[in-house]
Amino acid sequence: MASSAMSDQLQGMVAAVTGAGRGIGRGIALVLASRGPAVSVSDIDSEAAASVAGEIEAAGGRAVASEVDVTDVGSIQTWADSTISELGKIDICVPNAGVIGAAKFNERKDYNSDDWRLTWGINVQGMVNTTDVIAPHMKERRSGKIVNIASHGGRAPRGVAEPGRGTVQIPYAVSKAAAIQFTHLLAIELGQYNINVNAVCPGRLWTPMWEAIALNHKALNPDLAELSAKEIFDRNIKATMPLGREQTPEDIGKAVAFLASEDAAQITGQALNVNGGAILN
Ligand SMILES: NC(=O)c1ccc[n+]([C@@H]2O[C@H](COP(=O)([O-])OP(=O)(O)OC[C@H]3O[C@@H](n4cnc5c(N)ncnc54)[C@H](O)[C@@H]3O)[C@@H](O)[C@H]2O)c1
Secondary structure (H helix, E strand, O other): OOOOOHHHHHOOOEEEEOOOOOHHHHHHHHHHHHOOOEEEEEEOOHHHHHHHHHHHHHOOOOEEEEEOOOOOHHHHHHHHHHHHHHHOOOOEEEOOOOOOOOOOHHHOOOOOHHHHHHHHHHHHHHHHHHHHHHHHHHHHHOOEEEEEEOOHHHOOOOOOOOOOOOOOOHHHHHHHHHHHHHHHHHHHHHHHHOEEEEEEEEOOEOOHHHHHHHHHHHHHOHHHOOOOHHHHHHHHHHHHOOOOOOEOHHHHHHHHHHHOOHHHOOOOOOEEEEOOOOOOO
16 A cells, blocks of 8 residues: 555554444544554444455555454453454554444434443443553553544533533533543553553544434424435534534544654643644643
């Protein structure tokens, strides 16, 4: 695959990405692979993971695919062990798997206990499970880059809550705030092992996740009844992003690649917004 000068730094590395069967995780896997690393692609959807690994291989990169449920520590351990045995090591760990909410999220104004259980279980505990399994390997090697995928929704209420909007997005935003704080705190502990821990906070991307949010806006706002989910998304982007355009999975992948590179050697414990300026720190 083609590579650029900056990303030659990533040559010879091995990256492990969760939730990489589609959307942002797929974009991260493809960008990393294009810059040198072999990629261990995992997802709860094994066919999707295999398809992304196939794309990487077809483009001349190296990839393996695994079915992994990040709520199941045993499944992450099996994946990490097989990645290390097949690819030799893990240099870059990207806990990306995430969910917006539980069943019928699209239709509800307010959260239920399943929204809390799922967003906490996957977005927070799943991230913790992934780093718990992979960090010991990095500690032993005294080298590693962990790049958590959080959200700018974990930083500020804009776009998540407004008077009368309902509470359905609150569990997700709280889980992402926890992901950011987990990133800060883990960085303090792992710095002594030469492990950098950072987060990328994506803004808004047209993936199945944001389609669910747009459908939720449509269900709750009669003014949006005539618009498609994509039109609602486009309006939201124009109204909220100073740069006036949505982010792509590749935009997020490029930020991950930077944080995984030696150019970012002195950056740890940070959460980097990649959001077109929609929410400022
Ligand atoms: N789309 C956005 O606008 C946006 C914005 C900010 C942050 N994010 C974050 O980016 C990440 C990816 O989001 P996306 O938009 O690509 O979502 P998506 O729904 O398109 O993809 C999520 C992927 O995670 C996988 N997954 C779900 N549960 C899993 C589990 N238990 N174990 C392993 N894999 C599982 C799914 O199968 C899917 O492939 C998430 O953490 C999300 O919160 C997305």
